[in-house]
Amino acid sequence: MKKKNFLYSLMLLFVLASCSKQDEGTQLPYDYSVVQEQDIAGVVDQAAWKTKVVADGISWKYFQFPQLFESRQYVNVFEIDLSKNPKIEIPYVKSGFLKTSEAAKQKDALVAFNGSFFNTTTGGSTTFFKYDGEVINQTANGFTPYRENGAMTINTSGKPAIIQKPSGGWPSVAEPVVLAGGPLMILDGKEQQQQEVDFNTARHPRTAVGLTANGKLIVVVVDGRSSQSQGLTIPQLSQLMAALGCTAALNYDGGGSSTAWVKTDGVVNFPSDNGKFDHEGERGVATVFTIKK
Numbered sequence: 001m002k003k004k005n006f007l008y009s010l011m012l013l014f015v016l017a018s019c020s021k022q023d024e025g026t027q028l029p030y031d032y033s034v035v036q037e038q039d040i041a042g043v044v045d046q047a048a049w050k051t052k053v054v055a056d057g058i059s060w061k062y063f064q065f066p067q068l069f070e071s072r073q074y075v076n077v078f079e080i081d082l083s084k085n086p087k088i089e090i091p092y093v094k095s096g097f098l099k100t101s102e103a104a105k106q107k108d109a110l111v112a113f114n115g116s117f118f119n120t121t122t123g124g125s126t127t128f129f130k131y132d133g134e135v136i137n138q139t140a141n142g143f144t145p146y147r148e149n150g151a152m153t154i155n156t157s158g159k160p161a162i163i164q165k166p167s168g169g170w171p172s173v174a175e176p177v178v179l180a181g182g183p184l185m186i187l188d189g190k191e192q193q194q195q196e197v198d199f200n201t202a203r204h205p206r207t208a209v210g211l212t213a214n215g216k217l218i219v220v221v222v223d224g225r226s227s228q229s230q231g232l233t234i235p236q237l238s239q240l241m242a243a244l245g246c247t248a249a250l251n252y253d254g255g256g257s258s259t260a261w262v263k264t265d266g267v268v269n270f271p272s273d274n275g276k277f278d279h280e281g282e283r284g285v286a287t288v289f290t291i292k293k
Contacts, residue, residue, distance in 0.1 A: 049063045058086065078217075087292050088158065088290075111261065113259060114207055154176070154177035161175075186242060211247060255272065
């Protein structure tokens with residue numbers, strides 16, 4: 001009898017430990033054979049978003065979807081009206097790491113979010129990065145092409161654009177600010193075909209930028225690796241960006257890097273780098289987008 005009780009206790013401990021581990025950052029299992037039949041645009045449009053006007057032309061909204069792509073999802077969205085001429089900057093480090101919140105405070109930003117991929121050992125961007133006309137980093141040798149097949153550019157007037165990698169490579173782009181990332185998800189109003197690779201087909205925390213036909217910059221940060229928010233695949237993220245009205249959209253660094261920051265509230269998503277669903281798991285990155293008036 002004692003032996004049976006011991007085995008039962010051991011099994012219960014294993015189950016509880018497994019559940020706890022799932023809640024604290026483990027990638028949750030997902031059946032990719034399931035056909036998605038949700039009207040994503042309708043779900044997004046009808047959601048009871050909590051919205052805050054951060055400044056004239058800059059708003060922040062968030063919502064925990066109980067059922068989006070057949071799972072719970074916590075989504076933060078920044079909407080920036082480009083007709084109000086916001087100042088978009090990209091603080092960066094060539095080596096070492098810079099937290100999104102630190103860069104935001106240094107720039108006295110209103111909102112901020114993480115940028116593109118970086119060397120997790122030494123720091124510095126691993127995708128092409130040009131700032132104020134100076135090439136800071138070339139794309140690292142051997143870097144996967146589908147993760148740097150697009151870029152956000154900023155012209156001399158401070159207006160952003162999302163472009164596809166040109167045949168002449170990133171150095172051929174004339175704009176003074178270029179930060180490559182990928183995959184490119186939407187271009188000219190059309191969702192792009194994506195490669196069947198783990199990076200694209202697994203659910204993860206994600207950070208994405210998009211542009212709308214009526215001159216809005218849309219930033220989306222989706223949490224993941226938690227039972228509270230499972231995260232999205234790249235095709236799912238693409239559908240979400242389209243549902244938010246984007247005619248162009250680009251994925252940037254996700255996973256533990258995904259961070260959204262608001263001046264009045266600090267880190268507002270649940271970064272997964274500490275394996276917990278709280279606001280403390282922020283990861284140092286190489287590039288950060290900051291936005292102010």
